[in-house]
Amino acid sequence: MYPGRFQYEAPKTIAEAIAILTEAGPDAKLLAGGQSLIPMMKLRFAGPTVLVDINSIEGLDHLDLAADGSTRVGALVRHADLERSSGLGAHNPVMAAAAPLVADPSVRNRGTFVGSLCHADPQGDWAAVMVALGGSLIAQGPDGRRTIPVDDLVTGPFQTVLAHNELGVEAVAPAPKGTPMGGYLKLERRVGDFATASVAVSVDMQGGTVARAGIGLAAVASRTLNATEAADALVGGPLTPDRIQAAADAAAGIAEPKSDHRGSAEYKRHIVHTFVTRLLNRVASSMEKVA
Amino acid sequence: MTSLFEEVSDPAPSGVPVRRITMTLNGERRTVDVEPRLLLAHLIRQGFKLTGTHTGCDTTNCGACTVLMDGEPVKSCTVLAVQADGHDIETVEGLAGPSELHPIQEGFKDEHGLQCGFCTPGMMMAAKALLERNPDPTEDEVRWALSGNLCRCTGYQNIVKAVLWAGDKIRAEAGEEA
Known part of the structure; x- marks a missing residue:
């Protein structure tokens, strides 16, 4: 299968990329890892007239585990860079848990974190992680940079608030409000399949108390879900079985899965409940070990 | 050109x-x-x-x-x-030199790591990257590294054995040279 014809541009700077996008209009597309876009172009679901390959732009491949606790991921950081980062596990356990579960090893060598956010696949792993972490995308356009919370980024399946001439340059997960804990669980029929359901849980612990919580759900609605009520049920207290149960109930309650060949809606909702419970139980038991 | x-x-x-x-x-x-x-x-x-x-x-x-x-x-x-x-x-x-096979190719031959052979080139290239990063992988690590490569014949068992065999051979050769 071949993609349709397009004009190929490989700018060397962000400004040049934005200028090309501005001139080309809404039928241009950015190419980073290409692990979603190229298959879509081959299937002719996508037919950009101009393809702007950003891989030659310098200064976009930084994975910054900042001293203040925040995590900054440049637009050309591959999934494999996150998977192999030795410091990420302690710095940002939710990201570290998700990195090896994205697609398959070869796809992880090409695909990018920021590209995954901008692609806005409802089954995407990173959007759920960033929603749980309260993270943002920094987008640059002709008028400069703006910060978009990932929760506000996506408007629908494969649709975002990004303008056609805006480039996602960096994703930022903020500093935690305590010890960062949590993880990511994904049910897939085999490696590389789209998720049947997946859950990201981030909890910042101060002593035995949850100072901040976030729960993101993927593959159980037409967009990534932010389970705010579930997270609110956790904040301000310890991770008791009752509070964990309340959070799992609330998260499963907002899921809107569709029955398909991967499972029934009821099954997927059950998975969400199980994953939220399992991830929070893990945090609770590791807190007990510390205490 | x-x-x-x-x-x-x-x-x-x-x-x-x-x-x-x-x-x-x-x-x-x-x-x-x-x-x-x-x-x-x-x-x-x-x-x-x-x-x-x-x-x-x-x-x-x-x-x-x-x-x-x-x-x-x-x-x-x-x-x-x-x-x-x-x-x-x-x-x-x-992979192969002018006169001899690469250890990964030898491993696939010795351990019967292929049947129809269609997936084999991809399997071997993924295995090469793994063994260069980690010359002594566990079985789990081999399975993980090859998890983006599908084989419909072998059930993977002999492919995994072939890669472990190649790792052993590469380490033995490195040991001889050292």
């Missing part, structure tokens, strides 16, 4: 721009003109006539088209040929 677009798709109408790219392919510098939509898998197979790289599913699932790009496995059906510009590409043809 080859112009490739007419070989791999319908003839480009006059005026369709091509780009000149230079890459290292199995250690050799190659320069070609390609239409931007040409996929790396097709450049390798139809352009350079290296048909060891197979195209299986053509949808980024099966891994039969896996080649190494700067030492890391990528699915060449999901990389544009123009993106190989300036990069180092290694295919299964680059």
Whole structure:
């Protein structure tokens, strides 16, 4: 299968990329890892007239585990860079848990974190992680940079608030409000399949108390879900079985899965409940070990 | 110098721009003109006539088209040929020396790591990247590294054995040299 014809541009700077996008209009597309876009172009679901390959732009491949606790991921950081980062596990356990579960090893060598956010696949792993972490995308356009919370980024399946001439340059997960804990669980029929359901849980612990919580759900609605009520049920207290149960109930309650060949809606909702419970139980038991 | 677009798709109408790219392919510098939509898998197979790289599913699932790009496995059906510009590409043809097989190839032969052979080039390239990073992998690590490559014949058991065999041989050879 071949993609349709397009004009190929490989700018060397962000400004040049934005200028090309501005001139080309809404039928241009950015190419980073290409692990979603190229298959879509081959299937002719996508037919950009101009393809702007950003891989030659310098200064976009930084994975910054900042001293203040925040995590900054440049637009050309591959999934494999996150998977192999030795410091990420302690710095940002939710990201570290998700990195090896994205697609398959070869796809992880090409695909990018920021590209995954901008692609806005409802089954995407990173959007759920960033929603749980309260993270943002920094987008640059002709008028400069703006910060978009990932929760506000996506408007629908494969649709975002990004303008056609805006480039996602960096994703930022903020500093935690305590010890960062949590993880990511994904049910897939085999490696590389789209998720049947997946859950990201981030909890910042101060002593035995949850100072901040976030729960993101993927593959159980037409967009990534932010389970705010579930997270609110956790904040301000310890991770008791009752509070964990309340959070799992609330998260499963907002899921809107569709029955398909991967499972029934009821099954997927059950998975969400199980994953939220399992991830929070893990945090609770590791807190007990510390205490 | 080859112009490739007419070989791999319908003839480009006059005026369709091509780009000149230079890459290292199995250690050799190659320069070609390609239409931007040409996929790396097709450049390798139809352009350079290296048909060891197979195209299986053509949808980024099966891994039969896996080649190494700067030492890391990528699915060449999901990389544009123009993106190989300036990069180092290694295919299964680059494994064997003039007179002897690569230890990974020997392993696949000795441990019966292939049946129909369609997935084998991709499996071997993914295995090469693994063994270069980690010459002494566990069985789990081998399975993990090959998890983007599908085989419908073997049930994977002998493929995993073949890679472990190759790791043993590579370590033994390194030990002799040391």
